[in-house]
Amino acid sequence: MTTTDTTVGTAAIRPLRADAERNRLRIIAAARELFADRGLEVTLDDVAAHAGVGVGTVYRRFDNRDQLIEGVFVEHLHEVATRLTAALESPDTWNGVVTLFTYVGESMAGDRGLAAVMMRIDHTAPAIETAKLAMTSLIEQVHRRGVDEGVLRPEIERTDFFAFFTMLSAVADVTQSTAPGTWRRYLELMLDSIRADGNRQPLATPALTDAQIRQAQAARCQTR
Template sequence: MTTADQVRTERTEARPLRADAERNRLRIIAAARDLFAQRGLEVTLDDVAAHAGVGVGTVYRRFDNRDQLIEGVFVEHLHEVATRLTAALESPDTWNGVVTLFTYVGESMAGDRGLASVMMRIDHTAPAIETAKLSMTSLIEQVHQRGVSEGVLRPEIERTDFFAFFTMLSSIAEVTESTAPGTWRRYLELMLDSIRADGTRHPLTVPAMTDEQIRAAQAARCRTR
């Protein structure tokens, strides 16, 4: 049976329960993220179906093509960030909420090697992405306002600075994780010290990169271009 025949067959089956459909969607996205990290963005939807352990028609029912799947992976990432932002707002300790949020951003980029490629590939003006970003921006504004009003963030910090903070963490995690794992945590510590309202400084717990690690990181980056 061809892929097209499989798709037609599965589309004639009864619609799955909503909970089952959502579980399958998340399995597909998780499988895609895993394959993107291992093999790049050129994997097929058939590859993703096999890796997710679902029928190929289940994948095509959710995503018409690979670009839609790539977009879906990024939208899910934005939803995860929004969940962390909500948790930061709900934390009784505002500063701890900020630290947890920033740590998650670094961990997600360090742990998901395909995410950087996804971010470069997708159309950031796509409606689904714009909607997810609007929700995330609103939450960032609330985290920022709470941090400043409670005196844990420097008053000069603006809401839009969060974009730069996240980008810096994402970039250092992407560049160094394969050659100097965990290095991004050093720069997270420096960043957090720089935005504290009380001006306190804490000892750095992660050593600086060696010259050899820097050369290895530069070589690895050249190979991926």
């Protein structure tokens, strides 16, 4: 990933100095942690304090909280693109697919603020559209390679990846507070369903219990 200024509303994308890029990434990381812990209503002053930078440094990168929220999501898309590139570079195509799907599940389960960010942002914003185009191109390459090499079922379409990632995100969001790691069971089932050889692997992650389902439902109601 190239070092660029992803601030929303910038007329041209300008390379950042190394120290400026480090600060931008610190701000993004701090915002992600606060969004996960306290929701999206934190202030830029809160983020600056958590990142250990001056408030002016935050405002030089982001004019307001909505721009920061967008910046967090763009950085997430860049991270997914990096994982997609790694999947393409893997000599074992199936292992590359497994690693990619596992990363998506881990990132959504580990960063509870991402789901809220995805609901809040304008998905048609130029910076997001640009990052999505790059990611979509990489997904298409991973998909085509998987089908051509016979590791993905030929009926699987590139656009199915969006649904797979969304399902992992939804399961992680609903169950992580009451039954951490449950999403891995549905990743296992998902991978079994898309592999071309039809081999079924033993499920390593237990199913939810009735009590865990009730707890997850109660926790869901409390957050609404």
